[in-house]
Amino acid sequence: MPYIAIRSFPKDEETKNKVAEEINKIFLEYWGCPPEAISISMEEVKPEDWQETVVKPEIEKKLDKMKYLSGKKQF
Numbered sequence: 001m002p003y004i005a006i007r008s009f010p011k012d013e014e015t016k017n018k019v020a021e022e023i024n025k026i027f028l029e030y031w032g033c034p035p036e037a038i039s040i041s042m043e044e045v046k047p048e049d050w051q052e053t054v055v056k057p058e059i060e061k062k063l064d065k066m067k068y069l070s071g072k073k074q075f
Contacts, residue, residue, distance in 0.1 A: 003039045010044040
């Protein structure tokens, strides 16, 4: 714990690595878990596939779990 799965439009490896490093730091600081407990994955999704592969199966089915939705805070 925790496992952080990120699905996004394609980005270069340097950007993805920097984002993963920052997310890792945040979880170490705020979640209070040891480094070996954190797993982060990144999956690229083509913009034309976003609605079918992310919005419908992931976002719409988990609206009650969203912390941010379309840039708007949900808590």
